[in-house]
Amino acid sequence: MTKLISHCNNIFRSQETFMRRCAFLLSMTLYFSLFAHAEQHGIQVGDLDRNADPCTDFFQYSNDTWRSQNPIPAYMDRWSRRWQAGEKAKDQLKVILDDVSSRTDWPRGSVEQLVGDYYGSCMDESRVNKLGITPAQPMLRDIEAMKNGRDLQQMIFRLHQLGVFVPFGLVSASDNHNPSQTIAKIFASGLGLPDRDYYLKTEPRFREAREKYLVHVQNMFKLAGYEDAKAKAAAKTVFELEKKLAENSLDNVALRDPQQTDHKTSFADxxxxxxxxxxxxxxxxxxxxxxxxNVSEPKFMAEVDRQLREISLPDWKTYLKWQLLHGQADVLSDAFVNENFAFYGAYLSGAKELKPRWKRCAESTDQLLGEALGKMYVEKYFPEDAKARAQVMVSNILSAMHDTIEGLEWMSPETKKKALEKLSTFNPKIGYPDKWKDYSSIPLSRESFWNNEEAAEKWN
Known part of the structure; x- marks a missing residue:
């Protein structure tokens, strides 16, 4: 330790800089001494394929050994160290979820009750299968009962509350012109195929996808009780409506250009x-x-306006029923889940198997009750002292960066001022929030996975 302080003294001249940077170095020394036994992270040289030429194919050179030793699991459509880490985290979540859902006597509104009942209702596969299409029927009946354009727009809002964004979506997002501000963002949505190319391009793979999509939509309507002929006609109606939306959507190349989706608009406009x-x-x-x-695609929204005026109400009913079945398929019985997987998971994405139910339930719980589940996760796997040590390290790093900027001889005073202002806006978020979200008002129980998912979606 004496040698470390002496080394600091030789490097840094000012007393203040000396104290701050030594604090940083000392904290790093403490950190590595505490965690020397932990798994080391960084570049894994064992992943490299030394037989490959990095100048010819750097991806093969840097990844091929790992890829050959880690084939894609049958239930995944992609695989990497990142995805592998995510699946390992799910194993940890399973320990928590199995434990908390094994009891039904948690205090009402507690984190344990909410997470336990949500996950437990999802894992009750026999009850979900017994209910079949029943949970969706009230909303399907409400769609069928629509009488006019006002009813249609109210139904669009109800679907948005479920996270079924049709024919457009609205979420909160950072203002592209002032990142410190959050504004509403309206975006193009409502397509059952991945993007506009699937509706418009003539290559064989797109034609095949369209044919299979029509069969899939037809199958979903049949599961909902439609006769063959009616289901086939409904699928055609859905496709034609979506095709018009696709024709007025941006393609993937345009979507990668931020300026193409940046259209700040007043409410009046x-x-x-x-x-x-x-x-x-x-x-x-x-x-x-x-x-x-921000209205990301004005041309698309103009098409939405046209369809609201010109598309018949019966066609809108068919389209919204499909979008409800499509958006909520994973909350319904195995028949819907398997049909949905056959098209989206297997055919479009290439997965060979459906994910185990517990993984799907863990993902759903994490998506809708993320901070409730996260609170239990950090209590078990990320103690407070670990966060405190990380916060000290980050604070020391920021102090060192501040001193470095002030000591740069090549930087003008005005540039230093701007750099320090930018540094002062850095808001480190480590591990978990200081204040957790309060989910206690969400009415969750073991009775119905559909009702739980609906209640959680509305709350979010």
Missing amino acids: LKKMVPTFEWDTYFSAANIPRVDL
């Missing part, structure tokens, strides 16, 4: 852009302020 939609009613119901927002 949004109403002019899509005058048929009752935005005042929607924003009031969603409790969204009527301020500037």
Whole structure:
């Protein structure tokens, strides 16, 4: 330790810099002394394929040994160290979820009750299968009962509450022009195929995908009780409506250009852009302020406006029923889950097997009750002292960066000022939040996985 301090003294001249940077070095020494036994991270040289020429194929050179030793699991459509780490984390979550769901006497509204009941209802496969299409029937009946455009727009809002974003979606996002601000973002949605190319391109693989998609939509309607002929006609109606949306969507190349999806718009101009939609009613119901927002694809929204005016109500009913079945397939019985997997998981994505149910239930719990499950996770696997040590390290790093900027001779005073201002905006978030979300108002029970998922989606 004496040698370390002496080394610091030789490197740093000012007393303040000396103290700060030594604190950083000492904290790093403490960290590595505490965790010397832990698994080392960084570049894994054993992954390298030494027989490959990095100048010809660097990907093969850097990854091929690992890839040959780690084939893609049958239930996954991709695999890497990152995905592998995620699956290992699920194994840890399973320990927590199995334990908390084994009891039904947790205090009402507690983290344990919420997570246990949500996961438990998802894992009750026999009950989910016994219910079949029943949980979806009330909403399917409400769609069928729509009488006019106002009913249609109210149903669109209800679907949005479930996370079924059709024919557009609305979420919160950072303002592209002021990242410190969060604004509403309206984006193109409502397609059952991955993107516009699948509807419009003529290559064999796209034609085949369209044919299989029509069969899939037809099968889903049949599972919902439609006769063959009616299901086939419904699938055609869905495809034609979606194709028009796709024709007015950006392609994948355009979507990668941030300027193509950056259209900051006032609320008044949004109403002019899509005058048929009752935005005042929607924003009031969603409790969204009527301020500037981003409309990512104005041309798409113009097509939505046209369809709201011109597409018949029966066709809208068919389309919304399909989107409900499609969006909620994983919450329904195995018949829907398997049909959904056969098209999206196996055919489009290449997975050979459906994920085990516990993994799907763990993912759903994490998605909708993330901080509740996260709270239990960190209590078991990430103690407070680990976070405290990390916070000290980050604080020392920031102090060292501050001193470095101030000591740069080549940087002008004005540039230093800007750099320090930027540094001051750094907001480190380590491990978990200081204040957890409160999910206690969500009415969850073991009775119905569909009802639990709906309640959690609405809360989020």
